[in-house]
Amino acid sequence: MGHSICQFGKGGFAVGRSRKDSRRITVDGVVYRYTISPNDGFVALIARPEGARGQRLWVAFRYHDDWVPAGEGASRSAGHRLILPRVVRLALLEGRRRGWDPLATTPDVFRLSDADTLLPAEEWPRFSR
Numbered sequence: 001m002g003h004s005i006c007q008f009g010k011g012g013f014a015v016g017r018s019r020k021d022s023r024r025i026t027v028d029g030v031v032y033r034y035t036i037s038p039n040d041g042f043v044a045l046i047a048r049p050e051g052a053r054g055q056r057l058w059v060a061f062r063y064h065d066d067w068v069p070a071g072e073g074a075s076r077s078a079g080h081r082l083i084l085p086r087v088v089r090l091a092l093l094e095g096r097r098r099g100w101d102p103l104a105t106t107p108d109v110f111r112l113s114d115a116d117t118l119l120p121a122e123e124w125p126r127f128s129r
Helices: 086-099
Strands: 023-027 029-037 041-051 056-062 067-071 074-076 079-081 109-112 125-128
Touching: 029 086, 041 086, 056 086, 067 109, 079 086
Parallel strands: 056 109
Antiparallel strands: 023 029, 029 041, 041 056, 067 074, 079 125
């Protein structure tokens, strides 16, 4: 039975999620496990090859919310970008291109903080209300 453990590691992101909380994707013949976690001001993607204990890839995406008036000076989100498998694939490939080595043990995290540039703005999948 998988246990879900959520701790905060170096850099303040969640680590130690169980396999049942992660998703799978295959890119260039390698099976990866990844999680997507909302955070304050961004969404974090954390990935590594399935069964690996090496370096994780940590990718930050801003929400890019569409704000609409909700009355009395307030606004609400009417939609935002989605992190779908094609975006995850692009992030994994970009991480590898920039030097992410999932077999390395130090540093334990490889960071991409500018992932919003992976796709042109008009091509991002979006959620709308």
